[in-house]
Amino acid sequence: MKFSCEKLLLQNAVNTTSRAVAAKSSIPALEGLLLQCGDGVLTVSGYNMQTGIRTRFPVEEQEGGELVLSARLFGDIIRRMPDDMITFSSDEKLMVHLSCGDADFDILALSAADFPELPEVEEKYSVSLPEKTLRSMIQQTSFAVSTNEARPVHMGELFEIGDNGLTVVAVDGFRLALRREPLERIEGGAFSFVAPGAALNEVEKICEDIDAFATITLGQRHILFEMGETELICRRLEGEFLDYKNAIPRRNPISVTVDTKAMLESLDRVSVVISEKLKSPVRCIFEQDRVLLSAKTANGDAKDVCRIDGDGQGLEIGFNNRYLMDALRFAPADELKLELNTGISPAILVPTDGEESFLYMVLPVRLKAQ
Numbered sequence: 001m002k003f004s005c006e007k008l009l010l011q012n013a014v015n016t017t018s019r020a021v022a023a024k025s026s027i028p029a030l031e032g033l034l035l036q037c038g039d040g041v042l043t044v045s046g047y048n049m050q051t052g053i054r055t056r057f058p059v060e061e062q063e064g065g066e067l068v069l070s071a072r073l074f075g076d077i078i079r080r081m082p083d084d085m086i087t088f089s090s091d092e093k094l095m096v097h098l099s100c101g102d103a104d105f106d107i108l109a110l111s112a113a114d115f116p117e118l119p120e121v122e123e124k125y126s127v128s129l130p131e132k133t134l135r136s137m138i139q140q141t142s143f144a145v146s147t148n149e150a151r152p153v154h155m156g157e158l159f160e161i162g163d164n165g166l167t168v169v170a171v172d173g174f175r176l177a178l179r180r181e182p183l184e185r186i187e188g189g190a191f192s193f194v195a196p197g198a199a200l201n202e203v204e205k206i207c208e209d210i211d212a213f214a215t216i217t218l219g220q221r222h223i224l225f226e227m228g229e230t231e232l233i234c235r236r237l238e239g240e241f242l243d244y245k246n247a248i249p250r251r252n253p254i255s256v257t258v259d260t261k262a263m264l265e266s267l268d269r270v271s272v273v274i275s276e277k278l279k280s281p282v283r284c285i286f287e288q289d290r291v292l293l294s295a296k297t298a299n300g301d302a303k304d305v306c307r308i309d310g311d312g313q314g315l316e317i318g319f320n321n322r323y324l325m326d327a328l329r330f331a332p333a334d335e336l337k338l339e340l341n342t343g344i345s346p347a348i349l350v351p352t353d354g355e356e357s358f359l360y361m362v363l364p365v366r367l368k369a370q
Contacts, residue, residue, distance in 0.1 A: 001037050001065030001088040004090060005057070007100060009058060010086055011041075011078050012262055013055050014071070017046035019202050019283020020053040021071040029114035030302035033071045036112070040065040045118060046071060051199045052118040053206075055230040066112035077105050110225045118233055121219035125188040127161050127303040128213040129181065131227055135207035137168045138200050138360065145197035146172035153239030156197050159216070162190040170197070171242050174324050176361040177330070178244065185213075193218050199234035206230050219304045246362055249346060252339035255308035255354055256286060260336055264328045266293050266306035273299040281365035282321045286340065295321070307339075317343045320366040343367070 014033065022030040025048070034045040040061045042141040045054040067090055078086070082101040090096045094109040131337050138157070146154035151173075162169040203225050207214060217224040218236075218328040267282060270293045278297040285292040288311045294303045317340065327349055328336070339348040349360040 020046035144177035281318035
């Protein structure tokens with residue numbers, strides 16, 4: 001195997017695919033990257049038996065071939081090389097010679113036969129949407145993905161594809177995040193699946209802020225995300241996802257409009273006295289055109305007032321400060337409509353314009369009597 005290429009192209013490919021490499025594995029090849037060269041293209045793959053990432057780019061090829069290199073060692077070498085053309089060659093004993101500028105390295109590779117094949121995803125259903133849209137939908141919901149292993153299906157996000165577009169939902173038992181976008185292209189009709197949160201975090205990093213289309217393909221057991229020359233393959237999560245449509249109460253008698261940034265800043269101020277050791281709910285009293293916020297711990301007392309539009313009817317309700325702040329931080333709007341009912345009913349955050357492209361639900365915390 002022999003080729004040469006720009007350092008930056010190889011470094012980007014190694015950085016992207018290394019995120020799917022097993023940190024420690026009983027199969028040594030899984031701690032490495034598979035390099036395959038042919039037809040003037042280098043394909044680099046990483047796989048940890050759960051998630052696989054594969055990317056390709058053009059190189060000046062003198063001789064094709066395939067081998068496996070330690071992801072950590074190879075990555076460290078490439079990173080430290082000068083910004084120049086890298087020349088890569090290997091012999092039949094799997095000794096690899098790398099040179100760039102005045103730097104030279106010789107390292108031992110493993111046989112490509114030891115690297116497990118990435119799963120094939122048979123195309124039954126697929127959907128395409130702009131990369132930047134997919135990225136923002138994951139970013140604005142993934143904070144609500146559960147970390148509780150007792151319900152593995154909630155450690156992922158539900159993707160529902162139908163006539164009214166794509167809906168992405170994350171839920172962790174204390175809050176729910178939902179994003180909805182219209183779609184241009186659906187292949188094979190309506191479908192749904194749950195993708196692991198860890199894999200979606202990688203998809204978000206791979207997606208660029210561009211209008212080029214990303215394609216999601218659903219297979220029998222796996223999901224394929226294609227973004228430009230990079231592919232990510234992950235397992236589907238099986239199980240019953242929360243019936244979110246019935247879990248969201250929408251007949252709420254109290255509706256006020258809040259300035260997202262102002263509310264976030266008020267919450268941040270009263271959260272100063274709350275810590276990991278000293279937890280306490282933020283007490284909110286919704287009045288006419290204002291909400292009184294307060295928190296009390298052994299660290300001290302904090303109070304603040306935030307202006308709102310509408311009548312909160314004197315409702316007193318408590319929230320976990322972090323959960324409410326996350327919902328405000330990731331909501332893609334400067335103003336939000338906050339729907340409330342009672343002190344023990346969930347709070348609903350939606351856009352003010354009636355176009356429900358997002359919805360956040362936060363469950364309250366029971367308050368002790370003053």
